[in-house]
Amino acid sequence: MPDFVKALTSQAGRRTGNRFRRRCRLLPAALIFLCLPMMIWGRTARAADKLPHITVNCDVHKGACTQEIGGVEATLDISPKPVKAMTDLRFRLMLSGKPPAAEPYIDLGMPGMKMGPNKVRLEKVGEGVYEGTGIIVRCPSGKRTWKAAVTVPGRGTVEFIFDVVY
Amino acid sequence: MSFIKPLDLVFLFSGFSVGFGHCIGMCGPIVVSLSLNLKTRSLWIPYLLYHAGRITTYAILGGLMGFSGSFTHIAGRIAGLQKGMMIFAGLLIIVMGVAMNRWISIGPIFGNDYNPDGVVSRSFRKLGKVQSTAVYFPLGLLLGLLPCGPVYTALVAAARTGMDAGNSIEATLAGMGLMVSFGVGTIPALLLVARLAHLNWLKHKAVIYKIGSILMIAVGIYFVIKAVRY
Numbered sequence A: 001m002p003d004f005v006k007a008l009t010s011q012a013g014r015r016t017g018n019r020f021r022r023r024c025r026l027l028p029a030a031l032i033f034l035c036l037p038m039m040i041w042g043r044t045a046r047a048a049d050k051l052p053h054i055t056v057n058c059d060v061h062k063g064a065c066t067q068e069i070g071g072v073e074a075t076l077d078i079s080p081k082p083v084k085a086m087t088d089l090r091f092r093l094m095l096s097g098k099p100p101a102a103e104p105y106i107d108l109g110m111p112g113m114k115m116g117p118n119k120v121r122l123e124k125v126g127e128g129v130y131e132g133t134g135i136i137v138r139c140p141s142g143k144r145t146w147k148a149a150v151t152v153p154g155r156g157t158v159e160f161i162f163d164v165v166y
Numbered sequence B: 001m002s003f004i005k006p007l008d009l010v011f012l013f014s015g016f017s018v019g020f021g022h023c024i025g026m027c028g029p030i031v032v033s034l035s036l037n038l039k040t041r042s043l044w045i046p047y048l049l050y051h052a053g054r055i056t057t058y059a060i061l062g063g064l065m066g067f068s069g070s071f072t073h074i075a076g077r078i079a080g081l082q083k084g085m086m087i088f089a090g091l092l093i094i095v096m097g098v099a100m101n102r103w104i105s106i107g108p109i110f111g112n113d114y115n116p117d118g119v120v121s122r123s124f125r126k127l128g129k130v131q132s133t134a135v136y137f138p139l140g141l142l143l144g145l146l147p148c149g150p151v152y153t154a155l156v157a158a159a160r161t162g163m164d165a166g167n168s169i170e171a172t173l174a175g176m177g178l179m180v181s182f183g184v185g186t187i188p189a190l191l192l193v194a195r196l197a198h199l200n201w202l203k204h205k206a207v208i209y210k211i212g213s214i215l216m217i218a219v220g221i222y223f224v225i226k227a228v229r230y
Helices: A003-009 A011-050 B006-038 B044-068 B071-101 B119-134 B136-143 B149-164 B168-197 B206-229
Strands: A065-069 A072-079 A088-095 A105-109 A119-121 A123-126 A129-135 A145-152 A156-163
Touching: A065 A156, A072 A145, A088 A145, A105 A129, B006 B044, B006 B071, B006 B136, B006 B149, B006 B168, B006 B206, B044 B071, B044 B119, B044 B136, B044 B149, B044 B168, B071 B136, B071 B149, B071 B206, B119 B136, B149 B168
Parallel strands: none
Antiparallel strands: A065 A072, A072 A088, A088 A129, A105 A119, A105 A145, A119 A129, A123 A129, A145 A156
């Protein structure tokens, strides 16, 4: 009988084999345990890196901000100022050009972080002027950058990114 | 009036998706701490009690939001309490980390091998495992008050459903239903984290256990600093 067969069939060999098999079974769990935190951190970092619009493009504390959406201008103003989290805020949207097919709305969220749906319903208060109330919540992470994604049905969505006061 | 509303389903799925991102990062350390402290005991009953407690708090807050129809009114009143809870959670994680490593002889807080000899301690010991498992429900109740962005977002929606409801009872129930849906949605992600931390091989590897306890202490300190600055 070859030596390696003897070694495997001996008691010590069986013990070594069992240990090896046990370690093999633990390997996937070890990989999951070690890789999961890296995957979570990596995904978060990549998500933040992939967002070119993560830089602030609007100073809501100073006044209204304007961006182009589907060939028309959308101007967003938030009051009262300074814009604080955890307080009732008034959102005012002014659209140039023809009125949209349906009333526009705003989704509030943090760039690169899921916060759940926080929609501001806007109502028409004048020609091309829409208003609604909403709340920007406070994130315990300390991050202050928020986005207001303005959707105008039939024209698209544009994001206003700004810092809020906690 | 149907029992489950479309908005409840929206927040059920919102809780599910937020759970795998935000909640793992924010509440993961607490869940891992509890899981490591359970040692050889079964994971499911303590965790179901913990989540039942957490969701009960969400339901109470959702009911209050729905009833008042104002997020800022209620949120302003509980802000101090939430800050206190964040400090409590941080200290709890630190104490658990210290106890796990046995640097200070206080025994695992919710563990099953705490074996003190004092008169009061013996009385507690007589209550046995049931008491130490039951503590997960009030713990869930308290930690449900932790400040959290997605929870706030769900509470804003709960207040809105209250505004849209026909009467106070309907408003309260609508707010509660939405928050329960959201809370239930967050369970799978947190259970997954708890299950991973509860793997037998992981708990019985001294080095990993030690590293885990040091990480817990670090996370606990981070929680306390965040709470003080909140």
